[in-house]
Amino acid sequence: MRYAISEARKAVGRAAENPPVGCVIIAASGQLIGAGHTARTGRPHAETVALAMAGQRAHGGTAYVTLEPCAHHGQTPPCATALIEAGIRRVVIACQDPDRRVNGKGVTMLRAAGIDVITDIGSDMAYSVMQGFLHRMVHKRPLVTIKTATSLDGGIALGDGRKVWLTSPPMRRYVHVLRSKSDAILTGIGTILADDPEMTCRLPGLEHDSPSRFILDSQLRCPPGAKILQNNNAVPTVIFCAETASPDARIALEKSGAVIVPMAVDKAQDDGLQKRLDLQKILRYLGDAGVNNLLVEAGSSIVTSIIADDLVDVIHWTQSQHLLGSDAIPAISPLKLVALPEQTRYTETHHQQIGRDRLTILAKSL
Numbered sequence: 001m002r003y004a005i006s007e008a009r010k011a012v013g014r015a016a017e018n019p020p021v022g023c024v025i026i027a028a029s030g031q032l033i034g035a036g037h038t039a040r041t042g043r044p045h046a047e048t049v050a051l052a053m054a055g056q057r058a059h060g061g062t063a064y065v066t067l068e069p070c071a072h073h074g075q076t077p078p079c080a081t082a083l084i085e086a087g088i089r090r091v092v093i094a095c096q097d098p099d100r101r102v103n104g105k106g107v108t109m110l111r112a113a114g115i116d117v118i119t120d121i122g123s124d125m126a127y128s129v130m131q132g133f134l135h136r137m138v139h140k141r142p143l144v145t146i147k148t149a150t151s152l153d154g155g156i157a158l159g160d161g162r163k164v165w166l167t168s169p170p171m172r173r174y175v176h177v178l179r180s181k182s183d184a185i186l187t188g189i190g191t192i193l194a195d196d197p198e199m200t201c202r203l204p205g206l207e208h209d210s211p212s213r214f215i216l217d218s219q220l221r222c223p224p225g226a227k228i229l230q231n232n233n234a235v236p237t238v239i240f241c242a243e244t245a246s247p248d249a250r251i252a253l254e255k256s257g258a259v260i261v262p263m264a265v266d267k268a269q270d271d272g273l274q275k276r277l278d279l280q281k282i283l284r285y286l287g288d289a290g291v292n293n294l295l296v297e298a299g300s301s302i303v304t305s306i307i308a309d310d311l312v313d314v315i316h317w318t319q320s321q322h323l324l325g326s327d328a329i330p331a332i333s334p335l336k337l338v339a340l341p342e343q344t345r346y347t348e349t350h351h352q353q354i355g356r357d358r359l360t361i362l363a364k365s366l
């Protein structure tokens, strides 16, 4: 099962709306004859990939799967049927599939065919790999991870607004791995205008694993020549704007290949000038679009809004050894404590030194 889970990990951020699943087939002789994970864009499923590798030798063997094999005719035939037809004798499963079309039916089908089924093996580990998918099933929105890079004293830019590179190349590579493990990335127009980022994964070997890109730009100020709009055949870019945004700007951006999605404005925050898009609605839209893991790489105003709305599940905080001084721009703009739900706490789940910098991963405590 550990091996099946390590297969599943390879599909995180690369299985479209599908959960990242791993499958390993062991022959009756005890030989490992097949292994695979949910394919890029979600299909074929892990079992099909592993069974194809095992071929005839699967007959009489055991399958280890991190998620209950599917029972439905969706975009592919049911994996439970594929396992039965391959002559598998025993199936070991980590977790049950919460998808209403499956949810226990896969196990029932296997047992009805006389297969020995064992459940709940390694389920904690398998759940954590599929966290994004499970979160979307339950909450109808993606698992939201914020990545922030700060100085030792919590700043992101000098007091006069000048940007400095804070973290060193090994940490920047780590961030590209994080992007590759995300289905989508969300940023704001402030970051586009200040940094003109590409927001892709450019690590050698992972270039095809860039997340789709989403920009919050209520007034459509994004320049049609922005780098984030390049390469949008391979990596689509969607801009969320207010319904009142300029039609001319929309036409120009669509010519650059961007998809424009008008969204509701958060009425509570609308001061007439700075329209703030409704983050709840945007996350719901992303959930409906099948985004399991969303990475937010944005400046302090979006980071502050999304934290104040209590929508952040995980924080990847990268911290350099620099000091920027007390007039530095903080990662989180002054946040009125009353805006924070009393219950919100983040617990450190991991820390690590990467190059000269420190990585701290925190998860919302329930």
Ligand code: AOF
Pocket: 018, 019, 020, 021, 022, 037, 038, 042, 043, 044, 045, 046, 047, 067, 068, 069, 070, 073, 074, 075, 076, 079, 097, 099, 102
């Ligand atoms: C499996 N093995 O590797 C995965 C499964 O749209 P479809 O037909 O691809 O079905 C999607 C559903 O299948 C998805 O919501 C989840 O319940 C299950 N994913 N099942 O047997 C796999 N990725």
Ligand code: ZN
Pocket: 045, 046, 047, 069, 070, 077, 078, 079, 080
């Ligand atoms: Zn399946």
